[in-house]
Amino acid sequence: MKPSVFLLVASALAYAEARFAPGNIADEINFPGKSTEGDDDKIVTTPEKAPNAIDPNSGDKPPFFLLVGDSTVASNTGWGDGLLELTSHPDNGINWGKGGATTVSYREEGLWDQVIDNTTAFKIDHEPIVTIQFGHNDHKLDSGISLHGFEENLKNMALEVKKAGGTPILVTPLAVRVFEKDVPVDSLAQQREKVIAAATAAGVDHIDLNTASRDYVQKVGKKGTASYDLNSNDQVHLNPTGRTVFARMVADLLVKARPDLEKSLEPKDEVSEKIAAGEVVTIDGQSQEQPQQEEQKEQPQQEEQNGQVQQEEQNGQVEQEKQNGQVEQEEEQNGQMQQEEQNGQMQQEEQKEQLQ
Template sequence: MKYIVVSVAVVLLSVAVNAQTYKFDFGNGRVKKGYTAVTPDSKFANEKGYGFTAESEVTAVDRGGKTVNDDYITSTKPFYFSVNLPDGNYDVKIIFGDKKGTSATTVRAECRRLMLENIRTAKGKIVTETFTVNVRDSLIRDAKGNIVKAVKLKPREYEYLHWDNFLTIEFNDSLPKVCAIEITPNKTAATIFLAGNSTVVDQSREPWAAWGQMIPRFLAPGSVAVANYAESGEALNSFLSARRLEKILSLMKPGDYLFIEFGHNDMKQKGPGIGPFTSYKKLLKQYIAEVKKKGGIPVLVTSMHRRNFDKDGKIINTLLEYPEAVRQTAKEENVAVVDLNAMSKVLYEAWGPTNSIKAFVHYPANTFPGQTTKLEDNTHFSTYGAYELAKCIVQSIREQHLPLEKFIKTDVPVYDPAKPLAFEQFYWPLSSFMTSTKPDGN
């Protein structure tokens, strides 16, 4: 198969490839010692190992001075900056603001993974924000670092931004102003690996989204990173056969987590011995055993409901006994379970049949470029719906007092799925990449 991996850049200007911290000074002004200059002309090239992607249209503003805070890069559109990095977790420190103006910046990483939400600075103010992000490629290495296998990627995955050895950062919002970036490897952070399907994956294009790409926004930097290995259309067996779990296990260290959420696609499988309390439970237990062998901590997640209401506005269960099989397995194996199935029922019924449409991908024709037909999907989520489901995950961690509770940001309030955020209060500036093609699975 074709490996999605790019050779490590030979030169990174003033930043050595093996340096512990990569420092970039954005703008046309004076470059601070120890930093690499990043100007509007710094287009990505593999031999450099960093730069703006081809679709980025940026400008520089210099306010005069000698620090990294005195100039910045900005744009009226989302722009993307990539850095060549090997597998691992990284702390990313970003300096935002304008000595003579205001700013508003939302930051996403890789495939629209929400890291920093609407960071605003008052006139003349400069702020520094940090997030911890996971970077990966598709290669599986042994304990000595030798490439032994690779994940079996689907054709569409070759276009994803999370299967290469680059960290790609998206700068978005109404007035993004970026002064500097520092990227430092984090060898001690716990990793929360995610295994799942299209309801979990980092959806690469608007208007689709899933809870896995929203949850990093709610976690404190430095101590934990989310590594989302979910993919649309996957079931427990196909995730396994594509070597996705093998890749996770090759990187897992004691104390890391694996959140496991499948069911939407598993329930459609037919044949002898196939079912929620037979093949499905057997595979769940296999995942659990493999994670425990690595010293990891498995957490099961029941599948959220599809948007399917009866005449009284109550959710109809379309997932058969698969959520109950997860609950039973968690009890039998003495592992934690996030009951997203139960929480989503409360959430959807709080929205009701009409308001819940906003949480799913329902849009009239021509809402997005190239979308000539209406979109009506009662399984896959809009960014708003995915955001609210991520809150459910965080709240369950809190209510069960799982060890992960200590990683939740202090500014994240208690969440009641019976009282979701109104759609009108949700803010999401659109990314550049869009599609009208429905994700695999239902």
């Protein structure tokens, strides 16, 4: 077995183990938390500094995408699988996104080592392109990762990919779709700045998904973006429609940063046009109005049910009134009879007295 094939099989097994391990849950909404600066920064240092200039593009090899990140990249909750669907061949990439991951935990759980192994293996016949997107969990106060530590960790990741013969592309974190007074909350602004700073320090490309997605969310509005939410209480993770939309956005940003990738990704389509126009994207006949239509359908049913309940209550009241009326009538009749009996007794007593 060739070394590259062996590494691929081993990586796939490790990926499956990490992907479906207990406790692999999606990131939680937690904002507007801010990273803290301090002496206990969680910075993962690179054992040996990587050179700042490696050209993996020599030989014009086809790209192989390795997608690194948290649950906004991962399968079922992020844009990663959608991006791989846009590649020229379905096997031209692996989604290594992991729910709940930070720039520290991703290493601690062994996922980063597998990504580097993949990079080394695939560089023989491909250009390994490693997209790296973190921030949704690193920014939480309980992560222990400062802004400085976040930047250093990303820079070191980029340098290690370059050393392994791959092409790192840092990605600013996907914007959350939470609104305050019709304006999307910019809860990851500091992380966006640090991602860009890390890319500059490492001498690598970056794409600003945070700004692009936030601008689009602003144009579409709260009701429009609701059709992309994983559920009604989750404005961070993506349902299948959201995956398609933001994967298309990532693909277009990648081509803008690397025009040569255009031949390896599906060309711009109607989704790209709608994103550019700030319009809601409909997939398979579904639209953002569908939940409202279903709600409207449910309202008459509910009103009908409420009407039935009210009618039953009214019927019950009528029956109760009838019963009360019958009781009152019976009581009145009984009272009259008792009064008549008493009057009769009194008359009899008066007659007895007269006879005496």
